[in-house]
Amino acid sequence: MLKLLSGVLGLLMLANAHLACAALxxxxxxxxENQIPVSLVPFGGDQTLGLAINExxxxxxxxxxxxxxxxxxxxxxxxxxxxxxxxxxxxGAVALSIGTVGTQANGRIEARFRLMDVVKQVxxxxxxxxANDGQVRAVGHRIADLIYEKLTGNQGxxxxxxxxxxxxxxxxxxxxxxxxxxxxQIVLKQNEPIMSPSWSPDGSxxxxxxxxxxxxxxxxxxxxxxxxKVVADxxxxxxxxxxxxxxxxxxxxxxxxxxxxxxxxxPDGSDVRRISFSGGIDTEPNFSxxxxxxxxxxxxxxxxxxxxxxxxxGAAQRMTFEAGTSYSPxxxxxxxxxxxxxxxxxxxFISLQDFQTGQMETLTEGGWEKKxxxxxxxxxxxFASEARGRGILATVSSDGRVKQHMFTQSGDAREPVWGPxx
Amino acid sequence: xxxxxxxxxLLNLLAACASQKPQETTAAPAPxxxxxxASTAPVEAAQVDPLNDPKSILAGRSVFYPFDVSAxxxxxxxLVQAHAKYLSENAARTVRLEGNCDERGSNxxxxxxxxxxxxxxxxxxxxxxxxxxxLNSISYGEEKPRASGHEEASWSQNRxxxxxYAK
Numbered sequence: 001m002l003k004l005l006s007g008v009l010g011l012l013m014l015a016n017a018h019l020a021c022a023a024l025x026x027x028x029x030x031x032x033e034n035q036i037p038v039s040l041v042p043f044g045g046d047q048t049l050g051l052a053i054n055e056x057x058x059x060x061x062x063x064x065x066x067x068x069x070x071x072x073x074x075x076x077x078x079x080x081x082x083x084x085x086x087x088x089x090x091x092g093a094v095a096l097s098i099g100t101v102g103t104q105a106n107g108r109i110e111a112r113f114r115l116m117d118v119v120k121q122v123x124x125x126x127x128x129x130x131a132n133d134g135q136v137r138a139v140g141h142r143i144a145d146l147i148y149e150k151l152t153g154n155q156g157x158x159x160x161x162x163x164x165x166x167x168x169x170x171x172x173x174x175x176x177x178x179x180x181x182x183x184x185q186i187v188l189k190q191n192e193p194i195m196s197p198s199w200s201p202d203g204s205x206x207x208x209x210x211x212x213x214x215x216x217x218x219x220x221x222x223x224x225x226x227x228x229k230v231v232a233d234x235x236x237x238x239x240x241x242x243x244x245x246x247x248x249x250x251x252x253x254x255x256x257x258x259x260x261x262x263x264x265x266x267p268d269g270s271d272v273r274r275i276s277f278s279g280g281i282d283t284e285p286n287f288s289x290x291x292x293x294x295x296x297x298x299x300x301x302x303x304x305x306x307x308x309x310x311x312x313x314g315a316a317q318r319m320t321f322e323a324g325t326s327y328s329p330x331x332x333x334x335x336x337x338x339x340x341x342x343x344x345x346x347x348x349f350i351s352l353q354d355f356q357t358g359q360m361e362t363l364t365e366g367g368w369e370k371k372x373x374x375x376x377x378x379x380x381x382x383f384a385s386e387a388r389g390r391g392i393l394a395t396v397s398s399d400g401r402v403k404q405h406m407f408t409q410s411g412d413a414r415e416p417v418w419g420p421x422x
Numbered sequence: 423x424x425x426x427x428x429x430x431x432l433l434n435l436l437a438a439c440a441s442q443k444p445q446e447t448t449a450a451p452a453p454x455x456x457x458x459x460a461s462t463a464p465v466e467a468a469q470v471d472p473l474n475d476p477k478s479i480l481a482g483r484s485v486f487y488p489f490d491v492s493a494x495x496x497x498x499x500x501l502v503q504a505h506a507k508y509l510s511e512n513a514a515r516t517v518r519l520e521g522n523c524d525e526r527g528s529n530x531x532x533x534x535x536x537x538x539x540x541x542x543x544x545x546x547x548x549x550x551x552x553x554x555x556x557l558n559s560i561s562y563g564e565e566k567p568r569a570s571g572h573e574e575a576s577w578s579q580n581r582x583x584x585x586x587y588a589k
Contacts, residue, residue, distance in 0.1 A: 193565035193566065195530070195533070196529075196530060211565070214560065215560035216533055216560070216563075236537050236541070236559060236561070237533050237534070237536075237537045237560065239530055239533050240530045253530070255534070255537045255541075258541075259537070259538055259541075260533070260534030260537060260538075283531055283534050284528060297528065297531055299490075299531075304527060325527070327528035327530075328528045341528055343527065368525075370529075371528065414529075415529070
């Protein structure tokens with residue numbers, strides 16, 4: 001079904017793809033300016049696996065907004081020798097993905113994938129991609145990454161993971177899922193709130209806020225062993241954990257000395273030292289990619305705005321001046337801009353501001369849109385939104401052109417954060 | 423996928439609705455601020471704990487706020503002062519002050535705001551004679567809304583500090 005829809009993508013303005021799956025449904029709205037026309041031929045060999053991989057690759061490439069999928073119906077080359085380039089030139093494709101897939105005796109899925117340049121009539125990349133039994137989506141994401149990297153020059157993020165919180169009544173779950181929202185796994189489930197998940201830079205741990213001790217405390221949990229450690233549990237509230245880029249420090253917000261202030265500590269909770277000194281609420285610290293400064297939210301000027309300060313402490317500089325209030329800043333991976341939540345006129349927007357020009361750009365239409373975070377390649381932004389009365393996950397391309405909504409099966413999805421490359 | 427199915431089985435209720443247990447109505451704190459005061463309290467305290475008297479001002483357990491404000495409003499000061507007096511006369515009682523916010527703002531900002539609300543009530547209780555050891559202020563931010571709508575009728579319910587006495 002997805003492939004049929006993809007064929008109509010030439011209409012350009014609106015592409016709606018509903019991926020039939022128990023976990024969630026996805027809607028894609030809008031299209032990039034210069035989409036690369038690429039055709040994906042379902043892999044030969046095990047056709048069921050071939051179609052499953054094709055669906056994952058198609059979904060990934062469409063979601064990026066950078067590709068237009070050219071209908072492959074009626075042609076099914078699987079080896080370079082079987083490719084008639086004129087066929088694909090006539091259909092308007094510049095690149096063609098072909099290959100075969102099968103299951104080995106040990107149960108591993110192995111795909112042999114090639115990307116052909118239809119214009120130059122050469123192979124752009126060829127690679128064997130394998131994964132454990134049942135991990136067909138991982139194979140698809142890896143192939144989508146290879147296509148994306150070869151055709152755009154940027155690193156793909158389809159194989160990365162996201163974390164988010166799902167709230168259903170009084171039950172809270174901390175979940176980790178593939179970047180497209182599928183393949184979700186429960187990290188923690190409890191009937192007390194969970195907030196603010198934050199990935200360690202190597203993707204091995206999540207820090208988050210849990211109310212399991214009766215108030216907000218910061219917990220660090222290994223995603224490999226599930227071992228958990230409460231690392232900040234002082235009087236009042238302990239929250240907003242953020243990792244330094246080298247993983248050696250964590251910024252947290254504590255109220256142990258009065259109002260919410262920013263502290264640094266080691267990720268094991270030792271060596272706690274205060275770095276912000278305002279009478280107001282200082283919260284949501286986020287390290288710059290070079291580890292030298294922090295963006296954070298503060299109401300020290302009378303309303304919540306974004307500020308920046310050196311990591312070692314010192315004078316803070318106000319960054320946002322637009323009407324309304326601003327929250328939840330996060331640096332772009334290249335450090336040149338930041339995204340944040342902008343509340344104005346009773347609506348929340350996802351906005352982006354360039355450090356050099358100070359100019360703000362609003363990326364979304366507005367509504368209940370909160371907590372933006374960049375994909376590690378800086379090309380997509382993940383955030384919490386609301387549709388049909390429920391909290392959902394959404395992405396927008398960093399140029400604001402392509403938006404996607406991901407509906408989980410039930411409950412309210414919130415607090416999403418994009419994980420690093422593994 | 424398997425885990426997802428399990429989660430659906432366990433989480434039977436789609437709760438787009440408020441899930442807090444019913445507590446006092448909003449109107450409770452406001453009326454009859456000077457009805458029960460110093461002269462009667464010691465006499466009654468011997469027989470009936472005024473905390474359990476539904477007619478007492480102490481039956482009010484919530485303080486409400488305007489948007490993005492953490493100072494106790496004039497309308498609620500008699501309530502907080504009555505609780506301060508009660509705590510000063512009942513040293514064994516402890517109370518948890520739970521700050522809450524509406525959903526506008528980020529949830530981390532609101533966690534800070536809720537903490538400031540609870541701390542403000544704590545400060546007023548201490549000034550009124552309660553001991554710090556009787557008090558524990560925490561914040562739920564916007565995480566435990568009493569009402570779930572996206573409008574002022576719900577928000578005004580959610581901007582509050584609850585005085586939650588230990589049993």
